[in-house]
Amino acid sequence: MATLKLGVLGSGSGSNMQSIVDAVEENALDAEVRLVLSDVPNAKILDRAERHSIPNRYLDCAPWKTKLEGPAEDECIRLLKEAGCDTVVLAGFMRIVKPKLLVAFPMRVLNIHPALLPAFPGVHSWKQALDYGCKVAGVTVHFVDAGTDSGPIIVQRSVPVLEDDTPESLHARIQVEEHIAYPEALRLLAAGRITVDGRRVRISP
Ligand code: GRF
Numbered sequence: 001m002a003t004l005k006l007g008v009l010g011s012g013s014g015s016n017m018q019s020i021v022d023a024v025e026e027n028a029l030d031a032e033v034r035l036v037l038s039d040v041p042n043a044k045i046l047d048r049a050e051r052h053s054i055p056n057r058y059l060d061c062a063p064w065k066t067k068l069e070g071p072a073e074d075e076c077i078r079l080l081k082e083a084g085c086d087t088v089v090l091a092g093f094m095r096i097v098k099p100k101l102l103v104a105f106p107m108r109v110l111n112i113h114p115a116l117l118p119a120f121p122g123v124h125s126w127k128q129a130l131d132y133g134c135k136v137a138g139v140t141v142h143f144v145d146a147g148t149d150s151g152p153i154i155v156q157r158s159v160p161v162l163e164d165d166t167p168e169s170l171h172a173r174i175q176v177e178e179h180i181a182y183p184e185a186l187r188l189l190a191a192g193r194i195t196v197d198g199r200r201v202r203i204s205p
Contacts, residue, residue: 003190004031007085009068009076009093010038014045016091016112019179020186021052029183030190035083037076039068039095055083067096077104087189090144091182094123099146107196109144110189112182114174116140116156121149126174127167137161137170139178141185143196152201154185154194 002024008017017036023029036049036056049056057079061072068076077100080088088101090111102109115125116138122128129137138158145151157177161170188194188203195202 002030002032004029004186005084005086006031006033006089006186007035007037007080007083007087008033008045008049008089008091009097010036010043010045010091011040011094012043012045012092014043014048014091015175016178016182017045017089018048020089020091020183021048021054023183023186025052029187031087031186034085035080037079039072039093045092061095064095066094067098068093068101069098073098073100077101080105087186089182089186096148097144102144102146107143110154110182110185111142111144111149111151112178113140113142113149114171114178115149116158117142117149117153124167126171130161130165130167130170134161137174139174139181141181143201152196152199154188154201155181157181 010017021033024031033054036054037059038046039059039061041058046056088105088109117140120128136158140153141155142153143151159173159177193204
């Protein structure tokens, strides 16, 4: 049986989930994606899961628009537990998760953020980096805590910001690194190489 039993939450295209599934299928990650949930009906991430025969479903998160709370949060936790998930992967999930999920999966909820945190938390961070005039941008995979994009950092990868970049071209360059960073962070977790010491994530050799 695979070491990590993953539940993936996403709202959009699912390219990060795809990179994780690809790593699993290439035997480059000792994990199994057990369930994919999306708060957006017909999101592409669900199609991708379907194509790989991964159980998937839409999770109605109404009436909240920006957070996972209340009955939807309970249902999410129930579905993840029922599927035997031990690790929750937020992959383009456009909602704030609340403490209940974090308590149900202690230090086992990960997120990917398209910026070099702590710079530019929140939405459209690649555009924020561009508008700010940064010369370097990037991606962060981190444990989720009660804040927004504020948990201990596991992996970061950087990209240059080019003179003629648009928000789209910069985001595309960052996404290439995202697809390396998420499987890498999960590989470290699967190998038991991660120790969290306050804010610092130590990676053993
Ligand atoms: C990525 O840029 C990720 O960093 C951010 O949302 C986007 C999701 O992309 N949190 P995808 O759905 O994985 O393609």
